[in-house]
Amino acid sequence: MKNSFMRFVLVGLIWLVIVGGLWFYVQNRDARLGKLESTQVVDLRVDRSFSLQITSTFSSEPDPFALSTGDNSGERNLLIKLNGSMLELPPGDLSRGQTVTLTDIQGVLQGNNELFVKASPPVSESMLNHGIRLQLFEGLTGIVDQTVWGDGGALVSGSVSFSYQDQEGDQHDH
Amino acid sequence: MFERFVRLLGILALCSIPLTVVAENNPKTIVASTTQIADFARQIAGDRMIVHSILAPGADPHTYQPTPDDVQLVLGADLCLENGMHLEGKSWMTTLAKDAGKPIVTTTNGVQPLSIEEEGEMVADPHAWFSPRNVTVYVSNITRGLSEIDPDGKWEYEARAKLFLQQLRVLDGWVREQVALIPTERRILVTTHDAFNYFCTEYKFNANNNFLSIAPVGWSTGAEVGGGMTPQRRRLVVDSIRKSGAPAIFVETSVNPKQIREIAKETGVAIGGELYSDSMGPEGSAGETYIGMMRENVLLMVNALR
Incomplete structure (x- = not known):
């Protein structure tokens, strides 16, 4: 046993x-x-800094449809990510037609890159199309110039893909 | 000896597989009081949880009497969800959850309630879901509740909630665009019971009634203060239909249409259709989801009033 x-x-x-x-x-x-x-x-990672110009067709405002569970209540009205990393933005909201410039941007990669933008246009302007123009520069050379659009009251939210090669004259956007 | 050892080892390994599978495939159960709240919960939980609604499509939450089947349903729940603000007459959902010893989330916690004066008393209108902005509060409360009972699924619940909220944002914009097709002087909403205050305030109906709904039956179809129909209330509705020249009035899917049909006959106004109010539509109907219910309601209103 x-x-x-x-x-x-x-x-x-x-x-x-x-x-x-x-x-x-x-x-x-x-x-x-x-x-x-x-x-x-x-x-x-490319060891250089870039600048990003952001111009919107609307003044951003807090999203009345944002999830509020306590830990995400500090989310900004404007959010920009480069290859998944959040870019630091100056305080305040976007104003219609005004350009905000972010300098000394790090994090551009050799090959494929992605910029993600999300902003909340005024809900009262749901009948208008809204857009955010993103222009990425290396010095004076333009790398990206694209506009992300939103309509029907939706958030302006989208990705801009671009390719970067760290060689003179071999830079282009898609 | 060695053969017996290998056999035992095999049995032990086999035993461990079903145990793991059972643990992973045993979803938690949510029981919601109303069809709207059940829909919100389904949008957030996905297939990770099972969601039941106590009320069937077309049932009236104000006068509902829970059945023994409801008690069984709640006994098997991991979390209960209620609207609150006395939508569930005599707080039947709170009682069910309390008796079964189950946690309950009041999904309207945090909503800025519309106060309506009824028989000299201020009453908080419980029909908060008629403003898609308020649904953001419902969704946030439900997401928090689900994440608490299943912390591993938190990221998933938040991701689904964010998608649903974006759909609500687009719905809100779409409603504004459709409502703008109705000339402001014809934007008059007369329904069976006082369920559309938040809707009227949000989308600017009934300017002559302080952007509140016009109905012969009060905020509740039950016997609460300000509930039911009184002769004064009926007379007021008839007068305001005559004064405003409302082109059509509406019955509701969850309330007896008798009174509103009588008023339509008396005032010579057409019935604009049947609106989803305290309950959504049955499975397979256009109103079986919250977004579908709002969409169909707005299309009916625009069609009848423009």
Whole structure:
């Protein structure tokens, strides 16, 4: 009786070692993969600064339809991301027709890049089309010049993709 | 000996698989009092949770009497959702949740209520969902509630909520555009019961009644203060239809249409159609979702009033 109980415990222990070992291996493998990916991103970063000009056809205002769960209540009316990283914006909202310039922008990558913009136009102007023009410059050279549009009362929200090659005369936007 | 060991090991490994599957495929259950709140919850929960509504499409929340089946439903819930502000007559949803020992979220918490004077008393109008902006509060409260009982799904719930809120924003813009087709002097909304105050305030109907709804039955179809129909209220409605020259008046899907039909006959005004009010439409109908319900209501109004 005692013998069979010991056998059962032994089987349980071996099972734990096998399953635990497998779990430990999978966890470590995922962590290693994650590290590799971030190293690759750093390698692609262009070591220069850029400037971004933002011009909107509307004055942005707080979005009355924003989710408010407590931890996201500080979300700005205007949000711009470059390759997933938030760009720091000057305080205040966008004003209709006025250009805001962000300087010393880091984070442009060799190859494919993406600018994401989201802003809330006035709900009372839902019958108008609204747009935000994004112009990215390296010095005086234009890299991107695109406008993201929103209509029917929707947020102005969209992505601008562009390709950058760190060689003189090999820069273009799509 | 070795054979027995391998067999046992196999059994143990097999036992661990269904346990994991059961844990992952055992979604939590949400029970909402009304069809609107159930729809909001479904938009946020997706397939991660099961959402039930106590009220069936077309049922009246003010006068509803919970059944033994409702008690069973709530007993199996992980979270209950109610509108609050006395929409559920005699707070039947709170009672059900309390008796079953289940947590409950009042989804209108944070809504700026419209106060209406009824029989000398100020009453908070519970029909807050008729302003899509207020639905933002419902959605935020539900998202918070779901995230609390399932923290692993928080990111998913917030992502779905944000999409739904953008749809509401577009809906709001669309309603404004459609309502603008009705000349301001014809923007008169007469319905069976006082459910459309938030709608009238938001989209500027009934300027002559301080942008509040005009109805023979008060804010509740039940016996609460300001609820039901009184002869004075009926006379007021008939007078305002005659004075304003309302081109049409509307019945509601969840309220007996008898009174409004009598008033239509008395005043010689056409019935503009049947609006979804305290309840959405049945499955398969255009009004089975909140956005569908609002869209169909607005199209009926524009069609009858412009």
